[in-house]
Amino acid sequence: MIFISHVSAEEQPCSSQALQTLYDPKIWVTNQSGMDLSEAALGNLRFTVATVWVKSKRRQAAAAFPQKLVDGRQTVHTKGGKYNAHAPTGLAFSRETFAKLTPGPFLQAHLQQPEPIRPNGRSLHAFRTPTIHTGSLSHSNGSAVVRLGDTAVVCGVRAEILLAADIPHPPSEDTSEDDLVERLGLLVPNVELSTGCSPDHLPGNPPSTSAQALSYRVLSLMHTSNLIRPGDLSIQYMEPASDDDLPDEGPKTVTKAFWTLYIDVLCIALDGNPFDAAWAAVISALKSTRLPRAWWDPDREMVLCSPLANETHGLRLDDIPVASTFDVFSTGSALKQRSEAESWVLADPDGFEEGVCTETATVVVRSEDGDAGGITRLEKSGGGAIGKAAMGRCVHMAQQRWREWQGVLHGG
């Protein structure tokens, strides 16, 4: 772990001891949220632009970023006033090394420029362009592959039959239809991260807390947004008229079984923001799901399905909610005044930014009057840097993202 020094300008150590600055015992440890970018530390570490990332925008970011610091003779404007860095000689760190040693100050230095830019080349509010491909799996009722930058997830939907007679505690007659899907547990999503998608998620361990939380968030979002109607999932049977019936009663329709949808999301590659990608994959897979025509056979007392492809029906999903995640990078810490802290909201964080930021917010938006509108869900955790105004901006960005997604979901 690298330590950031609070060495004042006058005590600037000799440039050939730049490395010593970092390991000086008088330097104190800051935790991740208490990052403070010392003028001295930056001024003495000259990192060259030699290592440039291949993507053109990243190159722009790299070009833009260390301009002030490459030479060392430039004036570094940081909070607390100007500081003249002396020309450093000797040690030079590459960008990658700097990012690995001090991820927080690295990100902060990018964001503190007059035109804030992120290390991956995106602007603060830019989302990654999604790509969706459906129908590629041969054993599923519906499937989707979603790529969001370097994050890739595969979702497969399998439908199985739950007989009404097998339900241990059947819901009473006056249960509202909206709650039926939740009461019976007809949607079973699972997000699996331990597939080797990143070095932190290797198989052999049971799902971590974050993985379990992801599955649960997807499930609760599906229930609260009433995504699937119970009518699409029930298999009904019209009982034939018998002698016991009263003459003016029509034939009764009884629900004999339900379709249960197993929604399995596997993460193939992870570079930040698994929730948005998983939710998009679930939505696309459900949109492309085809359920066979099923009926109750009274002689065999079982449910039979038709194997013909033209007798399948899809699920009615007319109002699709779209999720957008934001991370907040803040320089605040418990040891400083709140007013001194700066914070930036980063849309669609990638793996590096997720490791550095502690605060996160997710906004789920669905349509209202044909355009992006109603907020279905708002989640925020990890800190107090976002206020009402910033949250309002996040909601606005989420609505913009909803419009982008409509094009991809319905066009692709």
Added chain:
Amino acid sequence: MQSDRRRLNPPPGGTAPPVFATVPDAKPQRPTRTRKPDEHRKLFLRTGIVPSASGSAYYEIPPQQQQQTGLLVPQRSSLKITCTVHGPRPLPRNAAFSPNLLLSAHVKFAPFATHNRRGYVRDASERDLGAHLETALRGVVIGERFPKSGCEVVLTILDGEEDGWGAGGTEVKGGGWGIMTVLAGCITAASAALVDAGIDCVDLISGGVAAVKYAGRHGGQEDGVVVLDPAPSEHDGEIMAACVVGYLQSRDEVTEMWMKGDAGTQVQTLIDEAVKAASLVRAVLAEAVKDGVQAKVGEAEDEAAMAGSAKEGKGKRRCSGIYEAGHLDDLLVRTPF
């Protein structure tokens, strides 16, 4: 299925897969093998799909020509395998000293990969596959160059080969022949990923599978014909024995061999055909690995260039040679932001 307390569980009543009724007037034709006995299906292989891993590869055998029968159950399944390699990484502090690289292979079928839904907990067949794969890779990795290190090879099978043909309304019989083709694919994919990760190997290992079939109840060729790359849906009920080998072509060595069934007098022919299948696969493997390395070298050259250069890095890598693209194609394209 046991209830897994860390995952969301099915409804308490328990669910069953749908049972399809037979439709008398729509009798589908069983697919037959149209290629020659010594011809392999088209393969698709690409490396570098997971940037955060040390190395990765994606292997696919696309579905052959689908007959339009209008039936829901697929005629022929495809095989899709993703492999990621994480390593060499340092062993944990409390681990004993090991002078060689500690290789561990994990194979997992996705829940939606097979006809019957699989759970998330690894079962015996997946552990068995992992053991076979480890045997194959141990013979090819130069372990003594990486003391005190470990390497994880993780495979996820997104779409697995079926054991038989399920569209005729008959049950898919066991026999487990599909898993032989899966193992051959796993060996090839793991080999590509290891090379992508830069782990020293003596050679490229490729997996090949062959089977002995008899005429069976559908008529056809005479008994005891040995075929390369058997697709179980084409040879439903006809396979008598099958063999998978992991083969190093330039050293003419077999690191792993798994034979199932009764091959009778054809044992030697069966092994030879499997080795021939592995040689055919190696051509695709070498092409894919070369493409991957060229792309990496191209990116490294771009990185060495200064910021002002206008040269665009290689965003999209060429497909491997003459083989057609797989269906999860956009999974593999690394587009710039």
